[in-house]
Amino acid sequence: MPHAAPAVPTAAAPTGPELDALAASLDRAHLFHSWSAQAHLTPFVLAGGAGCELWDHSGHRYLDFSSQLVNVNIGYQHPKVVAAIHEQADLLTTIAPATANLTRGRAAAKIVEHAPAGFSKVFFTNAGADANENAMRMARLHTGRDKVVSGYRSYHGNTGAAVNATGDWRRMPNEYARGHVHVFTPYLYRTEFWARSPEEECERALQHLERVVQCEGPETVAAILLESVPGTAGILVPPPGYLAGVRAIADRYGIVLILDEVMAGFGRTGSWFAFEQHDVVPDLITFAKGVNSGYVPAGGVLISDAVAATFDERVFPGGLTYSGHPLAMAAIEATITAMEDEGVVANAAAIGADVLAPGLAELAARQPLVGEVRGTGVFWAVELVADRDSRRPVSPATMGAVKRALLDRGLLPFVSDNRIHVVPPCVISPEDARRGLAIIDDALTAVTAGGAA
């Protein structure tokens, strides 16, 4: 039955449970949600936040272990970022991409400061998907080739080529572009290669990639596009040597290496870019999310000088009305500056090393449902299994119970397939990180006692 549209109050209403009810009913009347069958949704109402906490209109508070869609690296309502957006709004709220604008130039320069040597240009997009879309376009024009090789266990976005580069289920209903080829990337816990060690997984995954490139015809392959650390697919930190090996394969066949840092970049893994921990430099870097924590939508491509030179005399056939939108640019400059001043990236690394790594290892030892924990920085996955020997994932019903138990205890989780992703804002304190782990521990104990399968 269709929902009746509720009356919208014209004046600001007081905080209270009636606003939660109104938000929920307006949502059900008028909002069409991503990746969902619409009829049975009960979206969660959130009204405000600060730092690592969020709350609804009724005053229920949640510790955020999700960073929303793993984008709020700097936490909610950072005063300096909010002030920078206000200031830019007073100055100029919008300006076309073809103009030179000081805020835009400063945002690009700030990003370049954290890029490897040999990168000096940024192409701004509205988000991560169109960053990947334009990176693939650059690679195709730069090489004069067509195919893009990416991982099955990946997500690259929801635009035409980005969703075809995606490896997970979201690709299949959208497959219409040609030239996308997929490979298995390293995932030792569920190895495709019968590997027993990270070294074997690395070596065999590289051999598989090279064979696929050879069989596709190297002269047809424009790009290898990989998430430096596949995120939504399960936070699959590559074994040592894998990304460097991919770089070597790309070099051997004249292929452009695109590393997608949309989720892993800007502090999430404890370094500015995740690839820095893997002794590799790509040709193109895509980013979004953490670059300004999503305060105003933005993404982009960091372009190596060699690829940028292709377009010195030749037109780059791509553009967006809001490329380099000044409000997003002001948020980028303020976010990166605040991250530098406040040591946010170092905090993510320390929380990972000192709190999450040991805390999750203890959780894995204590909780029979935990099959594996893996990650780095504030980017961790807790993989839940019904049986540790067969590694059979827990059922969707058990995951539903886990999610409910976490929310009931005041933790906002990121739950995906049979995993809890432990992905709080990079600014989280050790105390809050420990509090979140204790909630997960307690929730798993309760779900196990209730008979998980």
Ligand code: PLP
């Ligand atoms: N690439 C990666 C690795 C992502 O995780 C995402 C989104 O989650 C995207 C690209 C797409 O970004 P957006 O949703 O901003 O288009």
